[in-house]
Amino acid sequence: MKLLHYLDKPLFSIRLAMFLAIILSIHPAQAEIRQIYVSNEKSSTLTVLDGKTYDVIRTIKTCRRPRGVHFNKDRTQFFVGCADDNVIAIYDTASGNRVGRIRGIEEPETFDLTPDGKILVVSNEEDATASFVDIATGKVIGTVELGEEPEGVQITKDGSTVYVASEAANLVHVIDVKSMEVTADILVGTRPRRFALTPDESELWVSAELAGLVDIIDTRSLKVIGDIVFLPTGFRRNEVTPVDLLMTRDGKTAFVALGRANHVAIVDVASRKVETYILVGKRPWGLTLSSDEQTLFVANGLSDDISIIDVPSRKVLKSVPVGQVPYGILLDEY
């Protein structure tokens, strides 16, 4: 929308037009959000919001306790992990219709997709395993034994390695995708939850919920080389419980949802300093950034709503009530 302003001005030239065209082609920046899917863990529903007005369009009944949500490779479908039904349901992105089910996945919590789009690596919370699921056949092709309560799953860009955090064991497991074997267990802060990788994949960031910080792992030495402690004004250490985190594509900025502290932290990645804290709803966990990186969506588990943040101004634009205990958010963009 902002670009249109420039077009009205005399500055406008062919060169600028070309420049803009390049920008547009690099960033799917001007992509618009068609609709927003929110998984609601306790009401076992997906709330669908209009991508522009943020009004709730409809509510889709799902399998029980839907948590992790993830697109397939071309984003035409998405997966929803239902912990209480041991199922991963597959939905058509455009219509929101359920098109398939992968059964027999013990308590799926979150998952990631291999870069070829063929395998889902799923953390099985109750079984203390990660399973490798062949999407085409719906079959589990491998299982890796991990520490108790595995949660966050992160696959590297080349698809060679997957990191899984075990909440109750305070470990980050490094798993070789090809052999499906654990190659290292890294001890981190109390209750590790989710990951973000820097764009060059040299640093793996992992949130440690009950340590109130993010641990930074050097992916070569597999050692913790630093941490970032979060402490919004007026909070004590044990009231700050970071869970979801993500990084911008340029690797300059990270967003961290602080759980019980009811804030989202914005972190300067290079200096590892917190730039600001944004007040959101109660117990924010799930984070999703629009592909133009202008809008951040936050799932507030204990106020049953999502906060929508304008990233440039760092202000909450709106909060929208969804179902009970919202967990994950997906943006259907075009």
Next chain:
Amino acid sequence: MNFNSLIFLIAALHFYGPAIGASTDKIQTVSLGYAEIIDDPRYEEKRAYARIRVKPHHRPVAGAEVAIRDSRILGRALNIKFQVLLTEANNAKDLAAQIKRMNRDLGVEFFIIDADASVLDFIARETAAMNILLFNISDFSDDLRSSKCRANLMHVIPSYAMLADSLGQFLVFKKWREVLLLKGSGPGDAAFATAFVRSAKRFGIKIDDVRDFVPGNDPREREQNNILLMTSGTDADLVFVSDIEGDFGRYVQYQTQGPLPVIGTEGLQASSWHWAWERHGAPQLNQRFERHANRRMQGPDWAAWTAVKSIIESILRTESIEFETILAYLRSDKLNLDAYKGAPVSFRSWNNQLRQPILLHTYNAIIERAPIRGFLHPVENMDTLGYDRSESRCQLER
């Protein structure tokens, strides 16, 4: 009886694949002790008239077993195999002797003790000079944490004072300020009632009257056995019942003169754990426990689990299996153990009590988690529950 026959082994039932980066090192074994009294009267099948079971009493050893299972992958990372050695005896003297022998012959230094205050006190005195640390997982007595506190005895289960303070905070939060206190004559009833009287004073709650009940139907004692009469002539907003065994307490709800809520050992209760707790990862621990023990997890089970985990966590973080090093970490404010209650737990340095959130629950739902919002402490809000540093008659810090 042969000593060896009394020791059982709960090893992590797991095959240890080659541990990474240390695959050539020998796997070390760390053994923890778990000791209990044979025929402990607290676990007698308490059956009321007509064989009705009033409250279930289970030995909490399953909590320790689950904690060992939960640590098998940690063991892989550390190249350590954790196991629990069980021992039992008929009395405190024999149990203390077993513990000393296990320490001497097998090098066991950390013992989880499921026994009452008198046994704990005896064992703590007997082993004071040794490299032994004991964990109380099932006795609530305030004495053990104050006048009788001991440096080598940690308390994982909360004290009566902590439970009573949790309920006291709840009453203030609800503005239910006037209480009628009914108490029984069973073990612990007076202690829990005394703890509540202290809480009432602390939080500005008025105790309208304290009435002792006597079980029976004797009309000459009706002032003490008829709940209708016992709850009449009061302006109280609610009834606090202290009846640990519960045979009288179970008749208080709905039998009161007025429409009074009941708290204490019936109605709204305070516990270190409850199966209906559904936040902070609790469903996962509950499921693991239920799968292992075929029953629901209770407070002492949680305490046994937490005791084992606190030791393993200290070994993990110090990367040491040396007694003094583990001890120093375990008792320091560095301990940041995830005990599935939201706030990480650690031990109070002045009396070895584990500071922890307390769950306020009915029979099937969690109503609140204490410390309740608004009850603030200069350092740590969890220390608004039980005896704070300045109030404690126990000062273990030098």
